[in-house]
Amino acid sequence: MAASDRPADVTVRGGTVVTAESVQVADVVVRGGRVMAVVAPGTIGVAGPTSMSIDAGGLLVFPGMIDAHVHFQEPGREEWEGFETGSAAAAAGGVTTVVDMPIDCDPPTVTAALVEAKGVAVERHSRVDVAVWGGLVPASLDDLEALAAAGVVGFKAFACPSGWEDFPAVDEATLAAGLAAGARLDLPVALHCELESLGHTAASEIAAVRWAAELAADAGARLHVVHVSAAGAVDEARWWPGVTVETCPHYLFLDESEAAGIGATAHCNPPIRDLDNQERLWDHLLNGAIDLMASDHSPCPPSLKVGASPWAGIDGVGLALPLLISDGRLHLTEIARLTTAAARLLRLPGKGFLAPGADADLVMIDPDSPWTIAPETTWSRHRQSPFTGRTVKARVVMTLVRGRPVFTSDDGPLAPGHGHLVRPHR
Numbered sequence: 001m002a003a004s005d006r007p008a009d010v011t012v013r014g015g016t017v018v019t020a021e022s023v024q025v026a027d028v029v030v031r032g033g034r035v036m037a038v039v040a041p042g043t044i045g046v047a048g049p050t051s052m053s054i055d056a057g058g059l060l061v062f063p064g065m066i067d068a069h070v071h072f073q074e075p076g077r078e079e080w081e082g083f084e085t086g087s088a089a090a091a092a093g094g095v096t097t098v099v100d101m102p103i104d105c106d107p108p109t110v111t112a113a114l115v116e117a118k119g120v121a122v123e124r125h126s127r128v129d130v131a132v133w134g135g136l137v138p139a140s141l142d143d144l145e146a147l148a149a150a151g152v153v154g155f156k157a158f159a160c161p162s163g164w165e166d167f168p169a170v171d172e173a174t175l176a177a178g179l180a181a182g183a184r185l186d187l188p189v190a191l192h193c194e195l196e197s198l199g200h201t202a203a204s205e206i207a208a209v210r211w212a213a214e215l216a217a218d219a220g221a222r223l224h225v226v227h228v229s230a231a232g233a234v235d236e237a238r239w240w241p242g243v244t245v246e247t248c249p250h251y252l253f254l255d256e257s258e259a260a261g262i263g264a265t266a267h268c269n270p271p272i273r274d275l276d277n278q279e280r281l282w283d284h285l286l287n288g289a290i291d292l293m294a295s296d297h298s299p300c301p302p303s304l305k306v307g308a309s310p311w312a313g314i315d316g317v318g319l320a321l322p323l324l325i326s327d328g329r330l331h332l333t334e335i336a337r338l339t340t341a342a343a344r345l346l347r348l349p350g351k352g353f354l355a356p357g358a359d360a361d362l363v364m365i366d367p368d369s370p371w372t373i374a375p376e377t378t379w380s381r382h383r384q385s386p387f388t389g390r391t392v393k394a395r396v397v398m399t400l401v402r403g404r405p406v407f408t409s410d411d412g413p414l415a416p417g418h419g420h421l422v423r424p425h426r
């Protein structure tokens with residue numbers, strides 16, 4: 001057994017423990033990589049001594065973020081990103097589980113064998129745990145059952161061209177069949193909701209949500225709308241039972257004019273919209289109408305982030321917790337809910353909560369330690385954050401995955417190879 005695989009025993013002392021339900025000063029006792037107890041400070045004697053003690057006085061202790069939407073592009077396109085650098089950026093931002101999209105890796109994750117290949121790459125190179133979406137494309141309909149058996153969390157599809165020939169959009173028959181399979185296998189279908197005929201407009205997002213939600217209702221399936229930019233798409237989604245929505249920090253903390261000033265590194269689809277839309281998206285967030293926060297981390301080589309039509313994708317994993325906590329508009333419990341909800345939506349065992357029995361995936365955050373986002377603080381492969389230059393107050397001090405430190409603010413990301421492939425409860 002490698003050292004990093006040994007069960008971790010640790011006590012995180014005196015931090016302000018934040019969950020989706022409460023905020024309380026407590027000691028968190030970890031045994032064998034799992035939370036054994038959350039107890040009043042100083043009562044640790046009840047649980048006995050542990051091998052490592054971390055003083056979290058003055059720090060927030062959150063359950064690690066579950067980022068339902070990253071493109072780490074491995075295997076096959078490691079020159080764009082990969083589990084080593086992607087997981088470094090995740091760990092540095094308090095993200096302890098990512099859910100990897102089936103597109104941008106080469107080949108895309110459309111068969112059970114490719115899920116297994118993903119798992120090998122994760123165990124070798126990742127610091128954080130990884131779950132996997134399977135690809136829903138016209139050619140993968142016969143593979144959905146095997147993908148489910150291999151442990152995907154659900155199926156991801158595009159309502160419009162994805163930009164890759166090996167990952168075409170779904171036509172209506174394919175989406176209906178995929179939703180039916182999702183209903184039968186009790187897995188959600190995640191959809192990029194824009195229609196080619198309407199381009200990258202707000203109306204395009206709204207129309208795509210309506211189109212897919214009707215089909216999902218017919219199938220009795222769960223539909224997850226990824227990376228909502230248009231506030232109106234949230235309004236539309238809320239009409240439909242069984243439809244969940246995610247949004248991303250770049251839609252909440254950048255507006256159209258700022259994005260234009262930043263240029264290619266802020267270019268993404270759907271695009272960052274105007275300030276009025278951003279305010280309405282925040283209203284939805286504050287009203288609890290958005291189910292979860294994800295990064296849609298989707299970087300590319302710098303050579304493709306130039307010119308009149310740069311690659312559409314944001315280098316952004318790991319910024320949600322620092323940005324949301326620094327912003328201060330959302331209550332801490334609500335931040336915990338939004339950053340862990342993916343574990344419940346995708347039924348990831350042991351993930352997304354901080355209570356006895358949970359995996360000890362914890363992030364310690366100093367809420368008042370200003371720092372400036374810069375290439376030196378960005379651990380992704382190409383360090384191209386659109387937030388470069390922005391100062392935030394909340395700083396990740398340490399991230400634990402199953403009780404093991406994977407990042408500290410003093411040492412940066414620690415050695416990779418600790419990540420596991422996580423399969424959902426079936």
Ligand SMILES: [Zn+2]
Binds near residue numbers: 069101296298
């Ligand atoms: Zn994406």
